[in-house]
Amino acid sequence: MDQSPTIAQALSEVGPRLKRLRTARGVTLAALSEATGISKSTLSRLESGQRRPSLELLLPIAQAHQVPLDELVGAPEVGDPRVRLKPHRVHGNTVLPLTRQPGPIQSYKMVLPAGRTTPELCTHEGYEWLYVLSGRLRLVLADHDLVLGPGEVAEFETRLPHWFGSTGEGPVEVLSLFGRQGERMHVRARPTHRAHA
Numbered sequence: 001m002d003q004s005p006t007i008a009q010a011l012s013e014v015g016p017r018l019k020r021l022r023t024a025r026g027v028t029l030a031a032l033s034e035a036t037g038i039s040k041s042t043l044s045r046l047e048s049g050q051r052r053p054s055l056e057l058l059l060p061i062a063q064a065h066q067v068p069l070d071e072l073v074g075a076p077e078v079g080d081p082r083v084r085l086k087p088h089r090v091h092g093n094t095v096l097p098l099t100r101q102p103g104p105i106q107s108y109k110m111v112l113p114a115g116r117t118t119p120e121l122c123t124h125e126g127y128e129w130l131y132v133l134s135g136r137l138r139l140v141l142a143d144h145d146l147v148l149g150p151g152e153v154a155e156f157e158t159r160l161p162h163w164f165g166s167t168g169e170g171p172v173e174v175l176s177l178f179g180r181q182g183e184r185m186h187v188r189a190r191p192t193h194r195a196h197a
Contacts, residue, residue, distance in 0.1 A: 011053060013074055019047040021065055021072070036060035085109075092116060098175075105179045112137070112172045116165035126158040127179045135172035139164045 022032060033040045038057060045051035053073070062069045085096045094111040112135075119140045130137070130153065137148045140163045141156055147167055148154060156162060158178075166172050 010074055012049060014053040014058075014072065015047045015049040015051075017072060017074060018061065021067070022047070025065065027065075032061070032064060035064040105177055108176045108178070109133075110174050110176055112164070112166050112174070114166050114168060114170045117168045119163040119165070121161040121163045123161050124158050125180060127155070128158050128162075129153065129155040129177040130164065131175040133173040133175060135170050136167040137164055137172045137174060138167045 022029075029040045029043050032038075032043055036043075038060060042051060042057070043061075046053060046057060051057075058069060058072050062072050065072075085098070087094045087096045089095075092113055093116065096109040098107040098109060099105070117138070119138075121140060130139070130148070132148045132150050132152050134150055137152075139146045139148060139154055140161075141154075142160045142162070146154070164174075
């Protein structure tokens with residue numbers, strides 16, 4: 001089986017890393033052999049690169065040295081898990097894209113300023129789901145003029161004339177899920193209702 005250059009490089013560095021770790025701790029091959037149950041000759045060949053590293057060999061060595069297996073194989077460090085969002089200004093609104101990959105449904109956090117109060121209805125292909133995080137959202141949807149507070153949700157086809165903004169009392173923070181071409185959200189779990197006795 002052909003190996004990628006990255007894997008081959010990582011495997012070639014295991015032996016020298018094992019030897020450095022053992023000698024830095026002042027452990028002899030004989031002592032490591034006794035602690036792991038692996039023969040001295042196998043340990044020596046492993047350190048010199050003449051024996052291919054395997055889990056059966058590396059796990060007892062990691063246990064004997066009391067180090068994680070990652071340290072023996074030189075696994076790359078896990079990157080910073082924090083997502084640094086970059087807000088954009090769109091028609092006076094602050095928009096933070098939450099979806100990082102292209103796909104049928106995109107998610108956004110939007111902050112609508114208090115001054116966004118004049119409805120300008122529009123239509124386009126798609127389906128939208130809005131969740132109000134804070135503030136009071138005014139939603140004009142065809143003939144309906146609604147006000148939603150924190151924790152309230154609206155969903156609608158964007159082919160209907162629509163507009164949303166602030167009631168004028170302050171800014172509004174909303175989460176938006178938008179699907180193109182009428183893509184709707186798929187709810188996998190629904191609450192069960194118990195029958196009354």
